Amino acid sequence: QSALTQPASVSGSPGQSITISCTGTISDVGSYNLVSWYQQHPGKAPKVIIYEVSKRPSGFSNRFSGSKSGNTASLTISGLQAEDEADYYCCSYAGGSSPWVFGGGTKLTVL
């Protein structure tokens, strides 16, 4: 199973909005509404910020939102804050013998 495709880096200024794309295939992103997004700060374990395409874990900031169109999922962060600077990974269920696949990760820089 090939990794999902994410941009290597994105950047934005405080208060702005950014969107990170995650492109898969009809076998993964396109077939299942089971895309999740994980935020990872340096030296820390990842933590989930979006699951099932657009759901947020309880208590998590509504500045983070997710969507999907065809084989591409997207994560949008609005009102950028300095603490949003981190690596972001998408993950999709793909079924079969290799049921989950990650994206390569996107480094978000808050200018």
Next chain:
Amino acid sequence: QVQLVESGGGLVKPGGSLRLSCAASGFTVSDYYMSWIRQAPGKGLEWVSYISDGGTTIYYADSVRGRFTISRDSARNSLYLQMNSLRAEDTAVYYCAKLSGFLIDYWGQGMLVTVSS
């Protein structure tokens, strides 16, 4: 609250073996899908292995199949990863993870495994 604490990592020579342990608290390991996920230095995340709640379904990534074995101990409420025939490319931080449905809802702190002569 849910906690996952890995142990057993370290430096090992190519061809050597290592066993990672993950002690769980706040939930019962055998009631959930559990997984090992790794991250090579400066790289992205890679699924390594998972075991289903009933223990009947086990998955291995192609890169580790035949060399790694996932298991769990209900009495100790722990998850394990036996890693044999280690290669340099297995060098990574290994995370123990709990799944809830199709979501990784909890991660351990990570354990560094370095394969080098």
